[in-house]
Amino acid sequence: GRRMQKKKKSKEDKSTKKLKIDTAISGITNAGMAEDILLHGAAGKEHMVAYEGFDHETGTALKRGLKDISKSKVNPQYKEQNLKQQAGFSAEVKETARENADRILKKDATRKVRTDDIGRVNDPLYDHVEVDANGNIIPGSGSQMKFVGKNPKECLDKLMSGKYKKYRDANVAMEVPSDFYDGVCREIDKNVADLNKQVEAAKRQGKMAVAKQKQAQIDDLKRTRQNLRKSRVSQADAMEARKNPRLSTAKDIHRLSHDAGVNAAKYGAGIGGTISGLKNMIEVVRGNKSPLEGLKDTALTTGKAAGSAYVTAYGSTAAIAAMRNASQSFVRTLSRTNLPAQVVSTAVTSADTIWQWMNGRITGAECLQEMGKNGFAISSSAAYATAGQLLIPIPVVGGLVGGMVGYSLASACYGALMAALKEAKLAREERIRIERECEEAIADIRQYRQEINEIADRHLAEYRNTFDAAFSDMKISMGIGDIDGFMAGANTITRKLGGETKFDSFEEFDRLMNDPEPFKF
Template sequence: MDNINSSTSILGGIYTQHLTQDITERTYRIFGDADQLSQFASKWKNVAADKSQGHMFEQLETLKFNFDALKKDSDLYARTTASMGLPIDPVDIIISNGKETIREIQAKSCNSAARSAFALSQKKYDEMLRLAPSDQHSKIEELLKQRIEKGTLKAEDYEQTLRNLKKSLQHDNIASEGTTYQEALDATNQEQADKIANNYKFKSAITDMHKSGLKAGIVGASLTGGISFLAEGYSVIKGEKDFAEATLNTAINSAKGFATGYTVTVMSKGITHSSSYFLGEQLAKSITRSSAPVAIAVGVVNTSKYIVSYLKGEIELEELTENISHTAITGTSSFYYGALGQLAIPIPVVGALVGAGVGYFIGNMIHQSGLVALGDSAVVKASKERRNQIRAICLEAIPQIQKNRAELQSLLDKHFAERKHIFDSTFLAMDLAVDNAEPEQYINALNSLNERFDCELPFQNFAEFDQLMQSDQSFDF
């Protein structure tokens, strides 16, 4: 069951990595938004803070909006035109869904509600969503209503501003928490901007890890629970377990599958974001596509479980070493073959899953063979023990076999020596009988030879032979 759980962790981790890739991509985009905030603070450090804070206001709102979209698993994404290289565009912020632009926003952050209200009420901002500092929102609404009631020349513009005025950047159920004028002003300070950027990077990474982990937990529970259901159901059919026990075991295994799936994915996402911090986003993405974080996370999680079992006294050091060795070899093999499978089968996930499955099988064979391991596997140890037993038996039997062979050879030599002497003397007697024309002597020698083979001639002398030859009676030689 441990091997099944290990392979399930690897395959489930690879599948979940693909399943949650969109969450990670959104997280990377937030990292970019946070970096943009720091870059803006640096870019406009020599500009008066009350002027540059407008750009910081826009960037803060998009950062907060995108973080909320990440938390709510939404594809909506906000971006400032300034970050796109269009600082004087009439549109300040664009909300999009994929390549489709959903909403255009004009944002103004001035040092007073009156100035913000006036700046927002321009004809060129026709039907755009209007955004101002959250602490000025109520006052701006009040001013707009007053000016509309007075019937000023810009009343129509004020009406449109009021109709589209929002306290925070929002669309559907996604919204920023709003940004005050003071927040935007503080963000012009490089140290404060970096602090805000790092805070959102950290919160986004944690959100990615948790949300991806939840999806992975469901996948892990489904896979492990399904396998357990089949195994336990078979045990019930065979009468080895009752239904209640089988149901409890399935529930426990499903819970373990959820915990393992959640932990593996949280750790793999943590490795991904850590590599992004230390190695850069592009290299981190390459590592992620290779499933390396999943392989590392599975290895760490499974190894940790074995160490805990050892500390609890549930397994011995020998089994701990064997399990860690198995995890390391199968994990490495799954990783490399998974990458190879993705190249050979350029279908998202399918190639990686096939390759990882083959890699796990090959890694398991390598471990079982003992060719590569931290120590001998149980199969190898048993084989070596049987080999030593057989060798001991053989070493004990060899001298006895050699002794028996020598005795047999001696008996054979003696036996054939005696027979040779008898044959030689008999054939000599037969030759002499022929030379001397002595049929009786020949028959006696022939009878003597037959006796050695427990046979007897049908005649004992020449007279009987002559009589037999003249008889009409049939005979067999």
């Protein structure tokens, strides 16, 4: 019976230590990627504004959001025409959201706005203008969106028609569907090449008026080419935003969440691999694991850390995107904190606990208790990881120390709360077990401290030996009046620390001092 209990306890100890490492990695990753996640969440919020048609943070309303545009009436007799026109409006809103989301990620304070949304409804020249951080319109930033034609050739034909002459004459930047842009550019180059041949032919025939007319068309095409812009929206994107704005919005937030997840996965893999590598190196040195086992465990932990970081960052970004445009100010305030990441982290970390309960390995009460402990520990781990990195500005080390301290303190506090509730029923055996575990924890701490000291001693031994020998030589040289010997000892220390020496003997020093040229150390 005792052997079974001892075996069970050993498994529990390993599980607890593993959880501490996983939680520390999670805390460090959340702290390290907090800004990136918040930025991607803020970018996602732009798509929520585009969908809802209202920015709850600034209290400003759009002329029409994607949801309202999707409710526009359609005449059955002109269904295709109506949908295409309405999709053009959706494209303007979608273009604004995507452009501003990208600027947020680049930390660019300027924004792109629809003229309709700033009171310039049906502006004669511009669909969009850009504003600075103070909301002032940036001169020369106006642009017009033209989602016209069924293909690039038809699109160019319409752009060059008399209907759009006012835009060409005013040198207005014209944005065309992203899937049309390259094709329109090719059509322009082809038309210019054909017209050049016609100009040469007209000149040879002496038809100067015709040549002048063709040259004017060439100049018009070239000016259009120069003012052509590639939209961030395709024809299919625009139509999807018109017909299914919820799906369109979800796709954009998914892309941002995925990008944040990939960034976090890379970061998490680096942190997880470093921590696990150090941990397994110690285990290999102790003889508790073979090198192959250590490598396998490191690879497994690294992969798990990357996956966990991806899920956490993805979920946090999506949550922040929605929370940032919530109607309740309290929810919007929470979206600017690390709370969303902590909630997702808790869910990810608790997945293993839930799996154990589903497989009958732990009871329902134990499952709830462990989940509560995990959630509390993760919150503190993330906070302490940030604090630790600030107090110990060494990459990974500060975060690791802080994360571990946060986890340990949180676990201790949670354990104290649980103990207070059960104090009346706590048996003598339970108290003995807790005391024994505390003693083992202290022993572990002492062991790790000893190992760290040994590592430091080995690392610094080379420098210590060099310094001792150099100081000894300097002392002897001073005793016998050997100036050159004293300099050689001092120069040995300088070179060991990566410095450069200016002289190696008193003669060189004297020559340097008498040199009229100034010198710098």
